[in-house]
Amino acid sequence: MPPHxxxxxxxxxxxxxxxxxxxxTGRVREIYDDIKATKQIDFVPNFWKTLASHPPLLEQIWxxxxxxxxxxxxxxxxxxxxxxxxxxxxxxxxxxxSHTAAVRRLGLDDAGLGELMAVVAxxxxxxxxxxxYQIEPDVF
Amino acid sequence: MPPHxxxxxxxxxxxxxxxxxxxxTGRVREIYDDIKATKQIDFVPNFWKTLASHPPLLEQIWxxxxxxxxxxxxxxxxxxxxxxxxxxxxxxxxxxxSHTAAVRRLGLDDAGLGELMAVVAxxxxxxxxxxxYQIEPDVF
Amino acid sequence: MPPHxxxxxxxxxxxxxxxxxxxxTGRVREIYDDIKATKQIDFVPNFWKTLASHPPLLEQIWxxxxxxxxxxxxxxxxxxxxxxxxxxxxxxxxxxxSHTAAVRRLGLDDAGLGELMAVVAxxxxxxxxxxxYQIEPDVF
Amino acid sequence: MPPHxxxxxxxxxxxxxxxxxxxxTGRVREIYDDIKATKQIDFVPNFWKTLASHPPLLEQIWxxxxxxxxxxxxxxxxxxxxxxxxxxxxxxxxxxxSHTAAVRRLGLDDAGLGELMAVVAxxxxxxxxxxxYQIEPDVF
Amino acid sequence: MPPHxxxxxxxxxxxxxxxxxxxxTGRVREIYDDIKATKQIDFVPNFWKTLASHPPLLEQIWxxxxxxxxxxxxxxxxxxxxxxxxxxxxxxxxxxxSHTAAVRRLGLDDAGLGELMAVVAxxxxxxxxxxxYQIEPDVF
Amino acid sequence: MPPHxxxxxxxxxxxxxxxxxxxxTGRVREIYDDIKATKQIDFVPNFWKTLASHPPLLEQIWxxxxxxxxxxxxxxxxxxxxxxxxxxxxxxxxxxxSHTAAVRRLGLDDAGLGELMAVVAxxxxxxxxxxxYQIEPDVF
Numbered sequence: 001m002p003p004h005x006x007x008x009x010x011x012x013x014x015x016x017x018x019x020x021x022x023x024x025t026g027r028v029r030e031i032y033d034d035i036k037a038t039k040q041i042d043f044v045p046n047f048w049k050t051l052a053s054h055p056p057l058l059e060q061i062w063x064x065x066x067x068x069x070x071x072x073x074x075x076x077x078x079x080x081x082x083x084x085x086x087x088x089x090x091x092x093x094x095x096x097x098s099h100t101a102a103v104r105r106l107g108l109d110d111a112g113l114g115e116l117m118a119v120v121a122x123x124x125x126x127x128x129x130x131x132x133y134q135i136e137p138d139v140f
Numbered sequence: 141m142p143p144h145x146x147x148x149x150x151x152x153x154x155x156x157x158x159x160x161x162x163x164x165t166g167r168v169r170e171i172y173d174d175i176k177a178t179k180q181i182d183f184v185p186n187f188w189k190t191l192a193s194h195p196p197l198l199e200q201i202w203x204x205x206x207x208x209x210x211x212x213x214x215x216x217x218x219x220x221x222x223x224x225x226x227x228x229x230x231x232x233x234x235x236x237x238s239h240t241a242a243v244r245r246l247g248l249d250d251a252g253l254g255e256l257m258a259v260v261a262x263x264x265x266x267x268x269x270x271x272x273y274q275i276e277p278d279v280f
Numbered sequence: 281m282p283p284h285x286x287x288x289x290x291x292x293x294x295x296x297x298x299x300x301x302x303x304x305t306g307r308v309r310e311i312y313d314d315i316k317a318t319k320q321i322d323f324v325p326n327f328w329k330t331l332a333s334h335p336p337l338l339e340q341i342w343x344x345x346x347x348x349x350x351x352x353x354x355x356x357x358x359x360x361x362x363x364x365x366x367x368x369x370x371x372x373x374x375x376x377x378s379h380t381a382a383v384r385r386l387g388l389d390d391a392g393l394g395e396l397m398a399v400v401a402x403x404x405x406x407x408x409x410x411x412x413y414q415i416e417p418d419v420f
Numbered sequence: 421m422p423p424h425x426x427x428x429x430x431x432x433x434x435x436x437x438x439x440x441x442x443x444x445t446g447r448v449r450e451i452y453d454d455i456k457a458t459k460q461i462d463f464v465p466n467f468w469k470t471l472a473s474h475p476p477l478l479e480q481i482w483x484x485x486x487x488x489x490x491x492x493x494x495x496x497x498x499x500x501x502x503x504x505x506x507x508x509x510x511x512x513x514x515x516x517x518s519h520t521a522a523v524r525r526l527g528l529d530d531a532g533l534g535e536l537m538a539v540v541a542x543x544x545x546x547x548x549x550x551x552x553y554q555i556e557p558d559v560f
Numbered sequence: 561m562p563p564h565x566x567x568x569x570x571x572x573x574x575x576x577x578x579x580x581x582x583x584x585t586g587r588v589r590e591i592y593d594d595i596k597a598t599k600q601i602d603f604v605p606n607f608w609k610t611l612a613s614h615p616p617l618l619e620q621i622w623x624x625x626x627x628x629x630x631x632x633x634x635x636x637x638x639x640x641x642x643x644x645x646x647x648x649x650x651x652x653x654x655x656x657x658s659h660t661a662a663v664r665r666l667g668l669d670d671a672g673l674g675e676l677m678a679v680v681a682x683x684x685x686x687x688x689x690x691x692x693y694q695i696e697p698d699v700f
Numbered sequence: 701m702p703p704h705x706x707x708x709x710x711x712x713x714x715x716x717x718x719x720x721x722x723x724x725t726g727r728v729r730e731i732y733d734d735i736k737a738t739k740q741i742d743f744v745p746n747f748w749k750t751l752a753s754h755p756p757l758l759e760q761i762w763x764x765x766x767x768x769x770x771x772x773x774x775x776x777x778x779x780x781x782x783x784x785x786x787x788x789x790x791x792x793x794x795x796x797x798s799h800t801a802a803v804r805r806l807g808l809d810d811a812g813l814g815e816l817m818a819v820v821a822x823x824x825x826x827x828x829x830x831x832x833y834q835i836e837p838d839v840f
Contacts, residue, residue: 015273015274016273043278045278046275046276046277046278047266047269047270047275050273050275051269051273057269061265061266061269064262064265065262065266068258068259068262069259069262072255073248073251073252073255074221074252074255074256074259078218078221079259081214081218081222082221082222082225082256082259082260082263083259083262083263085222085225085226085229086225086226086229086259086260086263086264086267087263087267089225089226089229089230090229090264090267090271092267092270092271093270093277094270094271094275094276094277095263095266095267095270097277097278098277098278099263108213111213112213112214115212115213115214116214116222118208119208119209119214119219119222119223119226120222120226122204122205122208122209122223123222123223123226123227123235123239124226124230125201125204126187126201126205126235127226127227127230127232127235129187129191129197129201130187130232130233130234130235131230131232131234133155133156133190133191134155135186135187135190135234136186136234137186137233137234137237137238138183138185138186138237138238
């Protein structure tokens, strides 16, 4: 039987054993420290503890995410709202929870979240209409 | 045989006959005029000319889109970027073309578009990882 | 280089060479004949000519589709409308075209198609809302 | 920390505080009453109590859903079956639960549900084949 | 009220009553026995016990799955890895759990699973980029 | 108006101007050379010429793809088959074309491709069934 999380009450236990913070050494520990410092949080989210089951994956995804989320032309709240829009569209529960927490930390309130969700819902609707009628592009 | 667009060269002809502007009367004409005035464009996009094949659908979708896209807590560029993120995630060609034109009209340049696409790509990747490992939410 | 369709003008040529009707022999020919007789059409759609590039796949998919679409508790139009709803949701161009032709042959007019699309759009919207807010089921 | 449902045992707590029936006032209360009367149920589903966290979203989605689901060329059971097909395709747990309850209330039994699922499964399969081989449309 | 699983603590109870092994008779029992023998497991997974709520669906899906998963040009581990890649992309929890168990039984360890997930994440990212920029095919 | 490809006949022109090989300088040129050397091809695919419209995106995605596709526990053909399975599931035309060319270069013939597609179709079907019935995981 594969190893797995010991939390029997959880809705969807990870399919690999997470590397807990206390057990992290070497490069994994360095990345864990970088995650906490960069995101200004005091724990390592399950997402990263799961990727640590294959350290090259942790290294690659964290490295890319850190670059992607650094402030640029788009500000951090806009980037997190886009992340939430993608996650809602894909129906990813972990991701929706994580990015909702992030947009709230960055100041979005219930009304702002409601507006974001209205936009997400609107365009999931129009996407299915454009596909369902096979409408020809008229812009480019 | 069903009626269809007469443009034989198009990659994906609509599966219904569009209601061209010259043929629009009554409520459809009013909505066409409102679309052009609200979006400040001088033509009616194929999307709306297709929905007009069933006027109640045109009425309903345009009414809702107009409300959804009105300025609120989120500004118009942010809303269009979210629309583009949803459309890229769903792979809707018409929608990607349409919303890319919109974000450009609102001032996003190649670098800004590149940053947006980097965020969309990043979270489509992490969404598949969170699902692929069935990672438990740790936030809420 | 892999073999491919010779139609250079097509938007999305198949990635394998189709087995044209004139070239079909043995079991492939029998299935082609069954497709035309069952669907009451006088040509073999590209979908089936493509699957014939690997005859066991043609056999398996046609066999299953024939059983699935046979009249049962759900009538043929309902089944084709469900097929179209799935195809619009997935954004499959070939499939939307094919099933739109089918629902029209079975009598659905523009207004009926518009109503179907309104339902598809509505629930693609609500799906993204239920996911985007991670709403708990309250029924079962 | 964001507000959230106090039900610790639930598989996917909403990411906002729902507006419970006892706390609903004004327009939210009116809509809650309309939902119960229209759907002939004696409670307000979590979906609507969640949207009420941003009343304009509740207003907009309920208004549109009520129009969309009113009897027209397609009967209520057909509309709910299409809703279920979309939800199964998107993998939306809340939605599948909700629309399964609806089709049962409207008389679909296990065999009918099985037939519906067989159609949904069939066309999710063929959609991936048409996309996986990039088959050219042959109908329109 | 529809029948349903009696396990109140489960995250996502099936929306139909499963046919338990002790209750299986006739053709359902034969298929259950074939599933256990073919997969070399000593229980019938919930997936099959659920499909048995409509025996023709059980018959059809098992028959097709058995043929599809038989060794051919692709070996069983490759087929299960592809199944896991599809399931992670679609975000299907049941399926991810089931196919992760299968790849582990066939010898894939945490590093192999990590490599598989890295590939899945990579191409979900590039898919959204190719769609988000509407890039023209350059190969076929 | 945004810049765009001048190929009027293409089914889906990119929404940005690609950086052609003759115009590439500095880091973009280095990456183009690396792409051709690593993939052993004599042209730069449109995908990379499009990402070059925002050089940091080109750098990031190519860097990550090169690491991900390097031989490891999974061989190159297996990785490309997984890429094709993901692309068929998402319905990404560019990606399907590109990865089909890759699996053919690595030796997969029509029968092997047919087997791969049969697996992809099978599990897109079972995914929708597991979601459509909300089946509880029984493995982990």
